[in-house]
Every structure is written in structure tokens, then in C-alpha cells.
Amino acid sequence: MTNINYKRRQFIQYAATSTLAAAIPGSSFARTQGSNMTPNPSFKADVEIALNAQTADVAILPGPLTHVLKYTGKLLKGPASTLRELPGYLGPIINFEQGQKVRIYFSNQLPEPCITHWHGMHVPQPMDGHPMYAIHRDEQYLYEFEVTNPAGTNWYHSHTHELTAPQVYQGLAGLITVSDENERKLGLPSGEFDVPLIIQDRSFSSNNQLRYILGMHQRMRGFHGDVILVNGQKDYTIPVKTRAYRLRILNGSNARIYKLAWSDGTPITAIGTDGGLLEKPQNLPYVMLAPAERVELWVDFSGRKPGSDITLQSLAFGDSSSHMGGGGMRGGMRRGMGGDGMGMMGAPFGQDEAITIAKFQITEQISDSPKLPETLIPMPRFTLQDITHPDKVVPIAIGMRHMSFQLNGRTFDMYDYMESEQIPVNSIQRIKIFHDNRGMGGGMRRGGGMGMGMMMSMPHPIHLHGQQFQILSRTQIDQNSGYETVKHGFINSGWKDTVLVMPGEEIEIIKPFNDFKGFFLYHCHNLEHEDMGMMRNFYVS
Incomplete structure (x- = not known):
């Protein structure tokens, strides 16, 4: 891992905070000591969660455990379905309902500052995870907000100034879902048929430890790993039945862009984007998904034979004519995902060849399946x-x-x-x-x-x-x-x-x-x- 002098940065940051808090509107919340923060008695929470950021050793690849940073959660109040654990290093999936009032006790147990951003959620400034609120080890930060978002897929991750990339890379991320009445009326696939796919690329040393080494070109292009993980696991395979599924896909990579497509050329059917469901399903030959973007897909395995499979891939893309000096390595699994990844004069984006994201194996024949709605959620368009x-x-x-x-x-x-x-x-x-x-x-x-x-x-x-x-x-x-x-x-x-x-x-x-x-x-x-x-x-x- 690269070394960052976060102690010096935090000293300067906090000194600036104490000087400027009275002078700059909106900053009066900054550096309210986490350990002294108490719940607002007038805020009647429906859901309470204790969320910790801590170190852990988990199984990712065969062999030695991998040292990671990890969110762990405990439900203190609310529906039992609020938290769903994933195997591996990612934080629990947090399932919210529109209209819920949420209180989260965030504790930092890392040897470095940290703060958490609720990416995609519409919340007040003190609850948004601005880096001005970063807390030290053994401090606590209290979040209180009402869920006003419509049904959709969001996520949470570290947002510590100058430490966001390494902290997210080491594991500080998790998925958020929001449900509402309008969504339930559509009868979309739910339960085991509502599948999260958090896509990340990582690199590992020979003893299974995460490698995060930034040369000049990795800084310029962003870090690209040479192993694809889905939900924190390599070679991700999902057993499915011959019916419709809802896939919630998050690009949780630091920098890698994916061109998602089905291996047999079947069109991609999108039903949602970052902020929620679309007005109508949309068919595309492929979907471009940049870091932090989400897409929800409808995929129907009806008509496929048990024992067969289909792969979600990231296809080749980019401008091959922009290679310079004959040494460009642009992100393919075989040649360009690992190491510095670009070469001295290589093209700064693109992918040379298709790579496998996840495989879906048809394991069971059933006849009951929901139908894709012709319309989803009305969306007033701004003009x-x-x-x-x-x-x-x-x-x-x-x-x-x-x-x-x-x-x-x-x-x-x-x-x-x-x-x-x-x-x-x-x-x-x-x-x-x-x-x-x-x-x-x-x-x-x-x-x-x-x-x-x-x-x-x-x-x-x-x-x-x-x-x-x-x-x-x-x-x-x-x-x-x-x-x-x-x-x-x-x-x-x-x-x-x-x-x-x-x-x-x-x-x-x-x-x-x-x-x-x-x-x-x-x-x-x-x-x-x-x-x-x-x-x-x-x-x-």
C-alpha cells in the first residue's frame, strides 16, 4: 500500500476547521467530537444501526486469508430484513424503506481517519459524509436522516480526504437498497430472485494480500487490478432457475469502466439507473458502467435448459488507433489489468478483450415467472x-x-x-x-x-x-x-x-x-x- 501522511493532513484540516467554523456558513457542524455526539431526542428513529469500520482477515482467494478494511453492522432497531450480510470483505447490504427515519452510530476502529458517505441518498450536509467530518480511531459519528429517495439501488463507502481510494480498495463499501409502494405494485422479482452484483477489480500478492502500488501512470489513469471480484468473490457463479430475475449492479471499482453484455448476444434489458427505476424498460446491446454507477437489469432465463449457462461479460472497447509507441496495455485481463497497466505512452482508457464478470448456471426448470412490465415508474422530465x-x-x-x-x-x-x-x-x-x-x-x-x-x-x-x-x-x-x-x-x-x-x-x-x-x-x-x-x-x- 502507498503511504499517506494522514496525521499531518488531519492536523492541518482540524486546525483549519477550528479557525474557520465560525466564519464559514455550514461548517459549524464540523468536528463535533464523535464520542460526544448524542441522539436528537426529537428524531424518532424507525431504524437504528451500529456500523463499524475495522480491520479483518477474510477468505477471498484459496490459501492465506487477506487483510482488509471492513464495515460490520448490527441492527439495534427496525425490521429484521434491514441488514443482509455478504460473505467476504464487503459491508452488509442495508435495505431501507422510503419514509423511514434512520439513526446510524458509525464507529471508526481503524488506525487512520475515516468517514462514510451515503452515495445517492438525499440527506443534509452533516449526514452526507463530507471529509470535513472525518473521525479518528475510537471516535463515533452519528447519522440521523429520513429516507426520501424512491425505490432504487445506492451504496455507501469511505469518503476520507486523500484516503478514499485506498480505503474503498481495501473493502470499505456496501450496497443500499430502497423500497417503496410504487415499486411493490410492479411485482418485480424479489427475495432470492433480486440479486446484487458488486463488481470490483483487485490485485493480489503471492500470499493473497491486496496490492495497491501507484506509479505515475496508475495515478493518471486510476488503479486497475488484474482479478475481477463480484460480491467480494473470484470466479463468481450464480445458480438460477428458468424464470425472471432482477440484477442490481454496482461498479464498485476504483477506476475501471465496464462494457456489460451477455455472452450470447442477448440484448441487455435495463429497468433502473443510479436514482431508481426507469419509466419503461430499455433494451441495449450493452451497458457502459463507470465507477459508482448503478444499473438494474431484468433478465429472464425462461426457455433455457438446465445444465446450460450464460456469462455476463465486459466487452472490448476503446480507440485502438490511439496506441502510441507500440507499448500500450489498455486493461484486458491477459495483458493490461495488472501492474502499471498503461505503459509510458499507452492509451489511457479502454479494454483490449472481453473479460468474464459472472456466470449464471441454469440449475432448475420451473414454469412460474413474472412478466416484464411495459411501464415502470412515471418520471417527470425537467425542461x-x-x-x-x-x-x-x-x-x-x-x-x-x-x-x-x-x-x-x-x-x-x-x-x-x-x-x-x-x-x-x-x-x-x-x-x-x-x-x-x-x-x-x-x-x-x-x-x-x-x-x-x-x-x-x-x-x-x-x-x-x-x-x-x-x-x-x-x-x-x-x-x-x-x-x-x-x-x-x-x-x-x-x-x-x-x-x-x-x-x-x-x-x-x-x-x-x-x-x-x-x-x-x-x-x-x-x-x-x-x-x-x-x-x-x-x-x-
């Missing part, structure tokens, strides 16, 4: 007329200068925000996400340049905290052949909190900023990029 200030576009400019990824020309500062990042509460904003080419030279614009221009010619999954947003438009400003290999795999019709911005692409979204004031992050969810400072605050006031 330009809904925007609070139609003449204002909030920019998110992706750039790089001085070996540093930036957003809007700046890297992360705990309490910093610019005028363009100050957002009125209870407003609806139009946001444009684009690549800032200034200072990059022609290589960035045409995808064939050298050095840092080449490094910037890569995708970035941009995540916005707070409420989910809608995609207004995707425009390919600079055409390249790599885009042709991915363009049919984007689902633009659903609620989102993370959007994959391809090289040369400009995306406009419409996002509400309702209910809560304070600091809400936006950042690249390539976690190595995030830890390098590719993160900023929106200040909602």
Missing part, C-alpha cells in the same frame, strides 16, 4: 423552462495543469468555493460538464497528442452529491473512433448521480438543489483522481 435562472449555466470544467487534475481550474480545498459554485437552495440548475483544453495543446483535442494531452484524453465519471439529476444532452465535440465503441451503452433517460464524460464529450444536466443548505461535493469518481484533488464544493445557501 429548460424549469430552470430557476435560464440564462445561467453552472460550469464543471475538467482540466489538468501542473500534473494535477482539476475542476473549474482548481483542486480540492476543504471549505473553498467560487462564485459559480454558490447555489441558491430550492433551485433547479443547468450544469454543463466539459473538457477544458486550455494549455493542453492539440493532442487533447484530437486524441493523438503527447504527454499530458494524452493523459487528459480519458473518460471521467463525474459524481454530484445531493439530489439526483437528469441528463439534458450529450454532445460529442471531438469525434474519435473510441466513442463509436461505447455510444450505444449510455442510459440517458433515468435519474442519475454519476455521469461518464467521455473524451471530447460535453454533457448538460439539470439538477435540483432542494431542502438542504451547506457544502455538497462534486468530483471525479475515479478514486485516484479524487484523492489527487479532482473534487470541489457546491455551497448551497
Whole structure:
């Protein structure tokens, strides 16, 4: 593992907090000592959970146990179905109901600071897991929030400044599901037929310990491992019956992008995205899934013979013409998933060959199966007329200068925000996400340049905290052949909190900023990029 001087960073952070807490609105919650936090007596919790972050040794590969960081949970109050344990290193699946009031006692038992983000959930600033709230070992942080999200699939993970990538890599992540009445009326597959798939890539040493070694190019591209894990397990195989299933898929990798498709060419049927169910099922030849994105699939094994199987794969994609110097290794299992993974002048994204994600084995013939609904959940679409200030576009400019990824020309500062990042509460904003080419030279614009221009010619999954947003438009400003290999795999019709911005692409979204004031992050969810400072605050006031 790489060494990070987190003690020095935390000293500086906490010193800044004590100085600025009175001066900066919204920061008065920062550094409320976790051990002194007591429940709000007026908050009548329906669910109470004790959640710990701790070290553990677990079985992942045959042979020696692997040392990991792990969330463990205990249900203190609420339905017995609230927590579902997974084998391995991932945290328990947390199952919420819309309208529940939730209290979570988060305890840090790690030898380093930590804080937890409820990714995709619409919660107040102090409950969102901003890194300003990171707590030390043996401290506790109290979360209290009401579940206002509609039915869907979210997740939780560490969000500690400059430690997010290694902490998530070592295991600090888990799935969240939300259910509601509208979803139940649809009769979607449930129970054993509602299957989570958390996809991650990892690398291991000869004695089964996680390898996380960052050279310059791994930092630039993000860490790519050479072993695919699903739900924390290698060579993941699922026995299924001849009926319909609901798959909840999370890309929990640090940086790897997946092009998901069925091995026999069957179309992918999507029924949900990051923020919940779609209006109607959508058929695609494949689905692009960037880090932090979720997709829900309907898959019907009816008509398949017991003893047969079908594989969920990640197909090859990218621009083969962008290899430089003949040494590019772009992410295939055989040649490019491990090690530095890119070569001195290799292409910064893509995958050379299909890789196996999970295998579904048909083990039992049955005749009873639900039918795919023609319509799912009504979704009011935002238009330009809904925007609070139609003449204002909030920019998110992706750039790089001085070996540093930036957003809007700046890297992360705990309490910093610019005028363009100050957002009125209870407003609806139009946001444009684009690549800032200034200072990059022609290589960035045409995808064939050298050095840092080449490094910037890569995708970035941009995540916005707070409420989910809608995609207004995707425009390919600079055409390249790599885009042709991915363009049919984007689902633009659903609620989102993370959007994959391809090289040369400009995306406009419409996002509400309702209910809560304070600091809400936006950042690249390539976690190595995030830890390098590719993160900023929106200040909602």
C-alpha cells in the first residue's frame, strides 16, 4: 500500500476547521467530537444501526486469508430484513424503506481517519459524509436522516480526504437498497430472485494480500487490478432457475469502466439507473458502467435448459488507433489489468478483450415467472423552462495543469468555493460538464497528442452529491473512433448521480438543489483522481 501522511493532513484540516467554523456558513457542524455526539431526542428513529469500520482477515482467494478494511453492522432497531450480510470483505447490504427515519452510530476502529458517505441518498450536509467530518480511531459519528429517495439501488463507502481510494480498495463499501409502494405494485422479482452484483477489480500478492502500488501512470489513469471480484468473490457463479430475475449492479471499482453484455448476444434489458427505476424498460446491446454507477437489469432465463449457462461479460472497447509507441496495455485481463497497466505512452482508457464478470448456471426448470412490465415508474422530465435562472449555466470544467487534475481550474480545498459554485437552495440548475483544453495543446483535442494531452484524453465519471439529476444532452465535440465503441451503452433517460464524460464529450444536466443548505461535493469518481484533488464544493445557501 502507498503511504499517506494522514496525521499531518488531519492536523492541518482540524486546525483549519477550528479557525474557520465560525466564519464559514455550514461548517459549524464540523468536528463535533464523535464520542460526544448524542441522539436528537426529537428524531424518532424507525431504524437504528451500529456500523463499524475495522480491520479483518477474510477468505477471498484459496490459501492465506487477506487483510482488509471492513464495515460490520448490527441492527439495534427496525425490521429484521434491514441488514443482509455478504460473505467476504464487503459491508452488509442495508435495505431501507422510503419514509423511514434512520439513526446510524458509525464507529471508526481503524488506525487512520475515516468517514462514510451515503452515495445517492438525499440527506443534509452533516449526514452526507463530507471529509470535513472525518473521525479518528475510537471516535463515533452519528447519522440521523429520513429516507426520501424512491425505490432504487445506492451504496455507501469511505469518503476520507486523500484516503478514499485506498480505503474503498481495501473493502470499505456496501450496497443500499430502497423500497417503496410504487415499486411493490410492479411485482418485480424479489427475495432470492433480486440479486446484487458488486463488481470490483483487485490485485493480489503471492500470499493473497491486496496490492495497491501507484506509479505515475496508475495515478493518471486510476488503479486497475488484474482479478475481477463480484460480491467480494473470484470466479463468481450464480445458480438460477428458468424464470425472471432482477440484477442490481454496482461498479464498485476504483477506476475501471465496464462494457456489460451477455455472452450470447442477448440484448441487455435495463429497468433502473443510479436514482431508481426507469419509466419503461430499455433494451441495449450493452451497458457502459463507470465507477459508482448503478444499473438494474431484468433478465429472464425462461426457455433455457438446465445444465446450460450464460456469462455476463465486459466487452472490448476503446480507440485502438490511439496506441502510441507500440507499448500500450489498455486493461484486458491477459495483458493490461495488472501492474502499471498503461505503459509510458499507452492509451489511457479502454479494454483490449472481453473479460468474464459472472456466470449464471441454469440449475432448475420451473414454469412460474413474472412478466416484464411495459411501464415502470412515471418520471417527470425537467425542461429548460424549469430552470430557476435560464440564462445561467453552472460550469464543471475538467482540466489538468501542473500534473494535477482539476475542476473549474482548481483542486480540492476543504471549505473553498467560487462564485459559480454558490447555489441558491430550492433551485433547479443547468450544469454543463466539459473538457477544458486550455494549455493542453492539440493532442487533447484530437486524441493523438503527447504527454499530458494524452493523459487528459480519458473518460471521467463525474459524481454530484445531493439530489439526483437528469441528463439534458450529450454532445460529442471531438469525434474519435473510441466513442463509436461505447455510444450505444449510455442510459440517458433515468435519474442519475454519476455521469461518464467521455473524451471530447460535453454533457448538460439539470439538477435540483432542494431542502438542504451547506457544502455538497462534486468530483471525479475515479478514486485516484479524487484523492489527487479532482473534487470541489457546491455551497448551497
